[in-house]
Each structure stands twice: as structure tokens, then as C-alpha cells.
Amino acid sequence: MGGYSQVPVLKDVSFSVNDGELVGLIGLNGAGKSTTINHIIGLLSPFKGRIAINGVSITDDSEKYKSQIAYIPETPILYDELTLKEHLELTITAYGLDKEKAWEKANHLLEIFRLDNKLEWFPANFSKGMKQKVMITCAFMTEAKLFIIDEPFYGLDPIAVHDLLMEIENVKNNGAAVLMSTHVLDTAEKYCDKFVLLANGQVKANGTLDELRALNDGKDQTLDDIYLSLAKDTDNG
Incomplete structure (x- = not known):
């Protein structure tokens, strides 16, 4: 359970993201996706409750916990200078x-994201899509155990979306876990291994597409x- 101040936004939210797995965090605006991510990244x-990465919570060892996370926010955050x-x-x-x-x-x-000739550029020279690619590069050059990607497709051209999905596949194959929040459900359906469906701060369904279909009586x-x-x-x- 969690939220802002003393107002609970999340109610008994519980799910796991396993190694080598891409989990789609799905929900309408206000469903609790951003609040969930903000709790995970600290x-x-x-x-109440506990969030752990490989058995370590932020209260156990803050540095060890955070060092396992690479986070790509919805809005790129870069240093102007x-x-x-x-x-x-x-x-x-x-x-x-x-x-x-x-x-x-x-x-x-x-090279993949066509930034290799822009090493001396400052953020003021970058478009939103290019800023997003900088964030992606910074995240995926790490050895993180958990990649958290918030609404990654807005601002990216179709080639960059494809390249990002391939990099997600690469880190999955290397044993990392990936949690991706997105409104682009057709892409999520194609690439995610499992889904967590949030509504009103609660997990309404959690599982593979076939498991969700079984819950919803629609093959x-x-x-x-x-x-x-x-x-x-x-x-x-």
C-alpha cells in the first residue's frame, strides 16, 4: 500500500518481475502506474508492505538496491550543462x-540510435526523441538487474522503437528483468511476456495474455x- 502524503493511491498492489522477463504495466491515466514506479525506484x-530486488529492499541497503535499477522516465531528464x-x-x-x-x-x-557523431552536443541541441535516446543509451550501458521503462514510445520514430525493443530483448536474454509502463497496447501485447493491469490503484489482473483471456472468458x-x-x-x- 502506498501513495502521496497520507493518501493511499495504491491498495495492496503485489506482483513480481522475474529474470529474463518483460512485464507490461498497463493502466489508464490515474490508474497508479507512475505511483507504482515511483515506489519501486525509491x-x-x-x-506498508515491502519492495525487494533480488531479496534486497531499499531499507536493507539503499545503495545496493538502487544500483540494481536502470530507469528511463517518460520525460527525458538531462543536465543542460x-x-x-x-x-x-x-x-x-x-x-x-x-x-x-x-x-x-x-x-x-x-551507433544503433544514431548518436555516435553527437558526443559533444548539449541537450539544448537535441529533439525530444534524441533526448529519449540519450536516456535509453545511459540506461542500457549499465549492468542493471531491473530495467524500468516508463512510456518509452512517445517521441521515438518507428526505427528507434524497433531498436529499443531489440535492446530490451538483449538484456532479457542476459538475465535482466524489465518492467515497462505503456499505453501502446498492441506493441505490449506483441512483446511482453506478462502483464499487470492496474485500475484505481489495484491490480485487476496479472499474468500472461492467455491467463488474462481465461480470466475474461474470451479466447x-x-x-x-x-x-x-x-x-x-x-x-x-
Whole structure:
């Protein structure tokens, strides 16, 4: 249970994201997605309950907990006075990464996202999509155990969306867990292994697409169909 001040927004929210798994966090505006993410990354503290990554909670060991997370926010957050190269150097320092390996990863990502000739650029020179690509590069050059990606597709061109999905697949194959919040349900349906459907701060359904269909009595329903049905039931109930 958690929220802002003493007002509970989340009510007994419980789910897990396993290694090598992409879980889609699905919900309408106000469903509790951002509040859930803010609790996981440590910006909010739960009123009760426990959040753990590989058995470690933020109260057990804050540094160890946070070092396992790479977070890509919905709105890119960059430092105006730092170049792209300096953002990457800051990431290496913050995560205590091996410089040679980290730059090898970074250069690979910079090439994929067509940023390799912009290392000396400042954020003021970047479009929203380019800023998003900088955030993606900084996240995926780490060795995080849990990647949290909030509404990643807005501002990205179709090629960049494809490249991001391929990088998600790569970190999954290397054993990382990925939690992705999105409104783009057709893409989520295609790429996510499991789903957590939130409405009014509660988990209304949790599982694979087939498991959600079984709960909703519809063999051929899309993720969009299932969520709309659950959301309507919640509004009526």
C-alpha cells in the first residue's frame, strides 16, 4: 500500500518481475502506474508492505538496491550543462562501471540510435526523441538487474522503437528483468511476456495474455479488449 502524503493511491498492489522477463504495466491515466514506479525506484516509501530486488529492499541497503535499477522516465531528464559524452561518463561513475566495457556498450548503443557523431552536443541541441535516446543509451550501458521503462514510445520514430525493443530483448536474454509502463497496447501485447493491469490503484489482473483471456472468458480477445472490459467493470463496481 502506498501513495502521496497520507493518501493511499495504491491498495495492496503485489506482483513480481522475474529474470529474463518483460512485464507490461498497463493502466489508464490515474490508474497508479507512475505511483507504482515511483515506489519501486525509491522516490516514495510504501505505507506498508515491502519492495525487494533480488531479496534486497531499499531499507536493507539503499545503495545496493538502487544500483540494481536502470530507469528511463517518460520525460527525458538531462543536465543542460553536460554534453552527451559527459552524461555517459557520469553514468559510468554513478554505477561504478568498468570504463572500457561501459564505453564498448555505449558506442554500440550510440551507433544503433544514431548518436555516435553527437558526443559533444548539449541537450539544448537535441529533439525530444534524441533526448529519449540519450536516456535509453545511459540506461542500457549499465549492468542493471531491473530495467524500468516508463512510456518509452512517445517521441521515438518507428526505427528507434524497433531498436529499443531489440535492446530490451538483449538484456532479457542476459538475465535482466524489465518492467515497462505503456499505453501502446498492441506493441505490449506483441512483446511482453506478462502483464499487470492496474485500475484505481489495484491490480485487476496479472499474468500472461492467455491467463488474462481465461480470466475474461474470451479466447481471441486482444489486450486492449481485456483492459477495456476490466476498466469498465471497475468504473461500474
